[in-house]
Amino acid sequence: MQKEAAIREPLILGHKTYHDITEDVCRPIEDKAPKMWYTLFGIALIIGLYGVGSILYLLGTGIGVWGLNKTIGWAWDITNFVWWVGIGHAGTLISAVLLLFRQKWRMAINRSAEAMTIFAVFMAGLFPLIHMGRLWVGYWVLPLPNQFGSLWVNFNSPLLWDVFAISTYLSVSLVFWYIGLIPDFATIRDRAKKPLSKKMYSILAFGWSGRAKHWNRFELVSLVLAGLATPLVFSVHSIVSFDFATSVIPGWHTTIFPPYFVAGAVFSGFAMVQTLLLVMRKAMGLEAYIHTKHVEYMNIVIMVTGSIVGTAYITELFISWYSGVEYESYAFINRATGPYWWAYWSMMTCNVISPQLMWIPKLRRSLLFTFFISIVVNIGMWFERYVIIVTSIHRDYIPAAWSMHFPSHIDIGVYVGTIGLFFVFFLLFARFFPVLALNEVKTILKGSGQSYKESPDYHKHH
């Protein structure tokens, strides 16, 4: 059994036993869903269906229904894509990077953070697909032999790198998540009383046994997957940033993009985790497992990554002047003082100032304040992408071609719809899946459970 320093706050509060952990996590799945769940699910479903309708209209009519014009060829579509991919960075960071660093507090949050990641990447993946206009030829992005002769996709293009990065990230995160879920599905399977749910969870649990040999393999597979997923997390958003950085548009052509995008992704991902978990822990009665200490740790991550993002903004601004390139300088002066100044200053306020408040221990331990900031951060991060994308292209080299971007109702419908669909998926997950890695949490009960840490035997040597 692994022990930890006495001054560390316990990760599991109260007097829990192994059985209590099983009960606490499984009961919300086995009981009838509360009315609140149906209400939220209904709202999310209506918004999601509105989004599906907008997408169908777009596919039927063509992407001319977006508010794009000859100057601004990329706007909300790629903004939303990058925003969702960014949000999808926290889950795998929590389960992979924190596993390598042996951070035990990850165990209470990794399951739902990863679910969030997967659903966010689903939403992200929608945008490049519908952006093709002809969804049914989407497989053309793959290097498949075809009847057109030597016609291959361009492996020198960052857009193709993105295809590989996003699909690898999505599928590897899904596998990582599911391998962790198998033992927990087995727990639900072995408790299930109704024949239908017994059948369903048996299928999902793959016949898991809990043999010593299987656990030995399980731990190694988790470790190796974490080792593979860690560079993957960093590569994915670096590659997303290459979509811009390898171009020659002033404002995009920046070597600082990869680290700056990765930090921003982790920043917004953790904010989304906070938004979801603060509600979930209350609604599902998991306050003993996800408590102030977990929230504080996540806020520290938000503070650090937020500071990196802030530093990157200021560096970018400085370099644009220092480079002496007048187009580059203008791109940034235009961002801060041009017609999109409001977007730029919303971004600066939300992303540079708000995370700095987390230096104050009282604030970063306040759940209400955290919830508020988590939403502010995600608004700020949406504006960040909008500012980078739209302000860099709306005024190009020919003033006669200068233009403004106004979103159409389809732009808004698709974006709001993906938020609805995201919550549809997340609510289904919270209803039917174990939201906590319950069997993994049992391994830290004796090392970090409150009643064990407070007992006089804890610091004796065996």
Add this chain to the structure above:
Amino acid sequence: MSDKVIYVMYDDDEALKDSAKKLVSKGVKISEVFSPFPIHGIDPIIGVKNTRLGIMAFLYGLTGLTVATLGMRYFMVTDWPMNIGGKPNFTYLDNILAFVPISFEFTVLCAAHGMAITYLLRNKTLPGMPAQNPDPRTTDDKFVMEIRLNENHGISEAQLDEMLKETGFFELDKKEIN
């Protein structure tokens, strides 16, 4: 040949580990342990060897890297070299920097999925398979040790019962199997 299997259940992981240590030191062969979570340190006691799945992951990754390298060389150099702004790209080496991202992604893709599939096959855990654990409580808070009589020829059943009693088990179950 008929055989008798003894399932000894404990309600604590440390209790199971301690008694496994005692039993093994007396020459008892423990054929299996079922637990709701990994019990650290049980493997060397009952003689479970470390898995070699890590080596497999490396080999799958290497395969992925090779396929990506050969593929991109064929598509972009042999079959149809693209003229991108007149930049030199007529050998693999000229273009290697542009190939780094996909080489990396494809390596990870193959290593992760290859290992995950091997893991499921080796465990014989696949969708819809029946539960393999002897008691449904072993996925909750109980820990079970499986001892087979025909793997312990030198020890009689009565001797074994005596030894097990000393370990303070929670429940004991015996089954005849054919």
